Amino acid sequence: MATEEIKLVGFWVSPFVFRVEWALKLKGVEFEYIEEDIFNKTNRLLELNPVHKKVPVFVHDQKVIAESFVILEYIDETWKQNPLLPQDPYQRAMARFWARFAEEKLLDAAWTSMWSKGEQKERAEKETLEALEKIEEQLNGKTYFGGDDKIGYLDIAIGWISYWLPIWGEVGSFEILDPKKFPGISAWKTRFLDHPVIRDCSLPPRDKMLEYFHKRGQEIYNSRLGSSGK
Template identity: 45%
Template sequence: MGEVKLLGFWASPYSLRIKEALKIKGVDYEYDEEDLWNKSQQVLNYNPVHKKVPILVHAGKPIAESLVILEYTDDRWKGNPMLPQDPYDRAQARFWAKFIDDQLMPPILTALMRSGEIAKRARRKAEEQLNLLENEIKTGNKLFEGKGMGFVDIVGVVVAYWVPVIQQAAGKELLVQKSYPRICSWANRLLTCNVTREKLPPHDKLVSFYEDRIAAILKKASRL
């Protein structure tokens, strides 16, 4: 099937997704750790549009963007499918994965990593989106109830692990058991899965990373 290489960054939830997927598929790969503040020429060559990781290189051909890479991985290596087999269920999995990335995480990150009115507005939006997800899980959507790690589960690790880490780094609370018990129950299941635990970056190191990121963001905002 050709050589497989993954270009990633240790603190990136999007890089972790691909590590998990390749583990699930049993694919051996070479891993290159990238410096996001001093991007290598291979990142610029392989992903000239977005110039970011993760990038999967298979048989010399690059694939960028984590959701695209996940689907490619599922199509290329057929064992242990991550997407459902039913076309409607597959469409729903894609929908909720994009919801997490495009609708849920941006306001959460802004609410936690910014201050003032910007953070307040983002928090209101984040709470709206969290309520949507909480209600969807409440309906019994089987995408959130699997025993293994499906497509939405892999994408959801950013909610399960990164959101609590960033909350700790920011000294704020948003995603809490009392308000979102079903999301938290789903998150706990994701974090007890062996394939997830094996690949997660160290908790304290990640908290420190985001403390520095938040401090830099707030310092820059204070100068504007």
């Protein structure tokens, strides 16, 4: 293990980077974390990920992989201990389906609800709640999305719901995760954040994130002013 090169290039507040960090920690794989400034990209990032120029980038013995979902599958296939995906092909398909669903239907909507205003914000809030309802149904009494006693691929893929989502809601003055509407996700959120491995990854402080997303939201809103608002 000592000679293996395992590096994660990230950015402190990126939920996509934390996915990879969580996966590696759940597997007990040691790695070197390299912080990247995504607003002032280094040549290192541009060389490692010339296609998307984004974090996370995962480096394993000179093999370079981008895109967090692709990295998660690679990690799961390379280090077999503590499997992230279920063993059964249909259960694997469901985990992948809902991970992608949250990415496409929930993440954008929740993000937009944070910084937008007026009709656009209303529409984004509605889409956020509709997507969350579908995710709530998936828990269906289970402890984790991955099953009863184990954090798995889907928990990691949508782990940002536990910490980023309420912060985006606060920035956008929109109570996204009302525990009465979403009792399952609310209870899962606490369990997820209390999980020893997730706790060990030390998420950024709440006040620092509030400040960051408040500023980002304002910047995005300003940059869209005068455009169509879509």
